[in-house]
Amino acid sequence: MPATPPPDAAALTADLVGAGSPWTSVTVLAATGSTNEDLSAAARRGAADGTILMTDNQTAGRGRLDRAWTTPPGVSVATSVLLRPVGVPVERWPWLSLMTGLGLVDGLRVATGLPVGLKWPNDVLVADRKLCGLLAERVETPTGPAVILGFGINVSMDRDELPVDTATSLRLEGAQVDKTALMSEVLRALAAAYSLWREAPDQLAVRYAERCVTIGRHVRVQLTDAEITGTAVGIDPAGGLRVETPEGVRTFSAGDVVHLRRVPDQIKDR
Template sequence: MDGTAWGDLSRPPLREGALRRAVLTAPWTALDVVPATGSTNADLAAAVRAGRAGPGAVLTTDDQQSGRGRRDRTWTTPPRSAVAVSFFVRPDGVSRALWSWVPLAVGLGVSDALIHVAGLNARLKWPNDVLVGDRKLSGVLAEVVEHPSGAGIVVGVGLNVLQRADELPVPTATSLAIEGAAVTDRDTVLRAVLRAVGVRYQAWAAAGGDPRRSGVAAAYRERCLTIGQQVRVELPGSNVLEGVAEGVDDEGRLLVWPDGGPVQALAAGDVVHVRPERAPDTA
């Protein structure tokens, strides 16, 4: 726990001891809370590469100052206003071709927690953004990292909890507090997220990474708002694809049917849900 003085009683620090007692069960093996850091993902990845952290390690902080999103975008929040947590998993016995499902399963687990604990209608935007309505509440970033005993995946989750509207970086973001969540205590939210993510991850791993047999694929597709939407996808290399999101295949790829062309399976890209233009009012 942060031993320094803190003045905002509405934003207390995380309680490391209580969190450890609550969440250290499979798949989580260790949990550390640091008062402040640049990026929990970067710190945990460095510890994994050096052999100082193994499968099931969890790292979280009260103040993440240089968090990263996709395409190296920054994610910063006021101290003690959000959940910033990273964890290392090693899907032993699962083909690397199926590892692409890990961040999707994590996003699904985050939405599980927010539905059941926070009472919100949390839905997913492909691949793993968590939305309430059309505003982003949480994002997931995953990277393959080499451990001395074998490669695994470091996954980071950023979740807006206590931010006011004027503290959010963009108008398309939101927080639990703004959405009137049933729970906004960061300890409680973090416990719920780790437990729900652990359940989804273990089901997927126990099924050998099979997204159908584990139930992850069906649950993800049911909760994914992107499916059926007209979308614009910003692809690596500055290319853009527009079309209808037809579904998500068994490799976790987004299936987009562009006008005048065959369906394309996308493994990466930033998705924008394109709202249809409103028809003019008629007398």
């Protein structure tokens, strides 16, 4: 698929930066290795709270567990935001990752009309295919700890350009979007989710659960030394996944989750 024009930094700045917004600047790079690494370095040099960095040509991206995330130029958007959440207890920081997933889902629903949902903890899905993922990283800086929230959205990839065969793109799901308009809606929704995280964490948890398609599903939780199968029944106050197993309800704060579907005499992945 031919690349589409990159996001417009000036238009995004005019739309997103201002009174009442957590965003303070928007920079769009023609290309870079990793927006997360670039912004982490900038944070350690004193970059401001609310700095946004994005590109539609990221050459060395990575996801959870240091997995590589690469795409052809011009067919996706990689974005990282810097937050310095002064005054919020560190015990609530694990929710930042889930909060980002909520913002992505809300923004994508508005921008595309697609029935987007969340697989715990923060994979964004359409019909069980991954549309985007994210990575939250704590960074120690001279003025205190900060967090980098990085996410990549598959915009206009063809099937043979997808990083894995279980992924999808907005174009493949029937949504033709302008990258500037898309990122404006996503970052506006992320700002709203961040406000809930800071001021109304209980409401954030309710909205996350409403959009989490893992709840109610039969799942397999893959840990480093075990696999646990059961039914996802909810999210605990710390953001962990509660799974009903034959031994009782267990809560997982980490692990790869696979959605399963039951068929006669066996369980198949979905």
